[in-house]
Amino acid sequence: MTLHQMKIISDIINKTLIYLILSLFGLSMIFPFLWMLSTSLKDPTLIFTSSINLWPSPIIWRNYLEAWNAIPFGRFYVNSTIVAIAVTAGQVVTSSMAAYAFSRLRFPGRDKIFFAYLATMMIPGMVTLIPVFILLKTLNWLDTYKALILPGIFSAYGTFMLRQFFMTLPADLEDAAKIDGCSLWRIYWQIILPLSKPALATLGTFTFLGNWQSFFWPLIVTSSEKMKTLPIGLSYFQDIYTTNWTLLMAASVIVLAPALLIFILNQRFITQGIALTGLKG
């Protein structure tokens, strides 16, 4: 048995072990999701049975139709999508700009201002809720897209995250560009940003998902059915006393689908890989 053969065998054992562990543990990860799917397709009387039965029989596709018609799903979908996309775009742009400044530019008060940003994340949001509400009412933005989108565009989290990432990019990146006479804006737009695709994609995903699932904030700033978002719609299936399991799960699956899609898209962005080779030579 040559060294080479032994290496191949140990490789295979390695890979199998990893697949095994991942799968075992992964079963628990996928279980709530499978339960959601299964309950959404079941007859209500078959949800709680003595043995845990994941396969629905008979399969009731009608639950999805009922759930879709029970609440203004279409409108909520439009709202959630517009708001999530807008906030994501806004956050990615403003956070990356600010992060660029905080990490690679020098100006007086830079670190102090940054720490002030950080400090704002340390106040529990609950006590600023009413002041923000009053502010929005004064601006007459209540129950409009402005209230849903604009307060979300500023993000200390995003700024901090991107700052960390930008600081890992090599210093000599910009030197070459500066020698060529590039303005700082162009460096940002054409060098830093494209190199940061994984970080930007990750921030974008986080922001989109966070916004997609955000319940309390849209609840407080919207009143009319025309402006509400999907998580609020989901809560319609659940009263303080009763839960309409089949419809709630069907609705939850409908709401979850785009989130899953965004995640998968994000994966494609990330795995495009960015080995920073060739910079030194």
Next chain:
Amino acid sequence: MFGKFHSAIIFAGIIAVAAMAGCGKKADSSSQPANPDAVPIRIAFWGAVEEKEIITKTVTDWEKNNPNVKIVLEHIPSGSYTDKVLTEIAGGNPPDIIFCEVNIFVTFFYKDALLDLAPFLAEDKNFDIKDFFPEVVGRFSRDGKILCIPRDTAPFACIYYNKNIFDKFNMPYPKDDWDMNQFLAVSKKLTFDENGKHPDEEGFNEKKIKNYGFWGWTWQNFVYSYGGRVVDDVNKPTKCLLGEQAAIDGVQMFVDLSYKHFVSPKPDSLTNMGMNINQLFTMEKLAMFQSGIWETPNLRKIIGNKFAWDVAMFPKGPGGKRGFGTGGSGYAILKTCKYPKEAWEVVKCLAGSTGQEMLADTGLAQPANRKIAEGKFWAASPKAPLNKKMLNQAVQYVLYDPFHPLWREASDKYIGQQMDLIIHNNIPVKDGLEKIASKINAILEKK
């Protein structure tokens, strides 16, 4: 200059700006041609899907016949109802009509936030407050004022039971006038371990219980059944009576059900969320459970035709006494409402027969309106549970939470958590209750 990536961001930005500029108008929920003289009345209401439909329909139908009022419906999920209404009040954007739950009512009363409806009732010949259960009206009245029109009442007096299990063991169905001893005997007969042995039988293994006889969350009912009370006078509480022997006996019985008689599963948490309990009941692992009538729509759905079920009244104590905690809600007009006369008309519509009858039919809530409660949509309704009409008798025994501005806080802080420990058998009942009583008395004396 602009790669795919850059374009994506720019495109998203354009959507955002367009959305905020163009579609930022305030939404208009009424589809009628706008009547410029119409008075706007905003109702903040809760309700899951069916309830929401019923209320929306009732209101829009009424609006057609009353073009001088434009109703704006604001739906708020019940779990966050108070949060949102409070934020709106604090932010200067209060609704006109709110749904007021019986205990939150006390807080609103002490903040002087509600409009007195007695003058409207005195003038209005079409609406008779006597149509409603006097106990519920009593809760919403104070110092000669009436501040809420009752909507529904929900005594915690329902013992849901599985008829199939009773049949299997040849047990007669519970009667509404049964007492604790009979109740305990029945529970024991319906509890068995994996060898089919009942508690008190030789060889009963309390660690391997397969089926339970009973589960309930309201320790208050037990206190009342044993003749105890939470406070001396619900309307003018001065002393907490939870440390008295009667209350101790009641809570002791409640705890014993799990730890001495083994007829109840150990509590997971002090909650009536019912997720586990509905599960156990529909899986036929639980013969009886105590709750309120609101479980009905859910049970109808998930039990279907699997087995027959019904409700019986919560048992009397060994001394023949009884009492029930209760929920419920009513319609109130906030003092900040600019058009009280029109708001009153809307309240009458909400409290009117059509809407109430439809709600009663869903089984979700017992109407506070006596006539409807005794009518064909409730008492005589053929839908399960058939015996819900017993709740009409139960209303006379209801005891509300004490009427005191600090009660909510005291109860959350001292009763809730201590009871948790008592119910989990972490501390003896007597010690726990005496501790609660002393803390509550300290608060009652403060005022």
Next chain:
Amino acid sequence: MKNKLSALFNSETFIGYCFILPNFIGFLLFISLPVLASFVLSFVSWDIFNPPQFVGLKNFLDLFGFHMRPGAAFGSIFDYILVWRYIVPNDFEFWYYLYNTTFFMLGIPLGMIGSLLMAIIMNRPLRGITFFRTIYFLPSISSIVAIALLWRWIYNPDYGLLNTLLAYMGIQGPAWLNHPVWARISLIIMGLWSGIGGYNMLLYLAALQGIPQHLYEASEIDGANAWQKFIHITVPMLSPTTFFIFVMSVIGGFQGGFQSAYLMTRGGPGGATTTIEYYIYNNAFVWFYMGKASALAWFLFVIIFAVTLFNWKFGGKKVQYQYM
């Protein structure tokens, strides 16, 4: 003149300010103003319906008030040393919940290590790895009700998965969610489970992708094994991300813990799984003490600020950046 203006507009300082401007406007409008308002609120007593009344430092001082434990008295000098045996804080709930909150944060280092390991595994170019990444991310987007259902079954003392497994090994499992200490541990475990394939892992994944391959290749030539590569290349290169995750986890840990605790244990037993967030919420929206709620939030802020500052100064030194 034109040159001076041009120099001004092109100066790094000016451009720096321009870059942070969009963010800064949002910061000023939507964050600073409300934060200032809430700061002012912490010095008043306001029940929402009536106008606020100025009370000065009362809200803060009340947190530190205490009284003697019933039946206790200071006897000798030694009693003063063991002072906590004799006094009870007036606002007992606050300190108890603060304790709970800090207890829950014990899971943070474990979670970070777990996410890092997961990211390393998920970073391998194995076939189907994207499938696994998606599966492991599912708990972050699944319905929390479904997750609670699963874990309540796992933790059920009578017929749950854990206690059944333990019984096979001859161990009597604890009453998990019904026991004050085990309930907290249960929630920590549940949090670790849902977080291991979640956001932190994605961050690590993105950061791992940014580590230049040639560093690993060079070390292999020097004969480094997997462990050495991990310690001397991976960990340092990931330190900015680690720092970020840690700081954010601490900040978030102090402020959270409400939702899952509420669904699993309703904050029990006896308040053992209730965190400060819930207490602030109760004070503001249930008991109508807006002023006190603001004071609580600001006191919490001071604690978080101090801890973060410590992290920044202490941990910041250990972080290796390429740039500065």
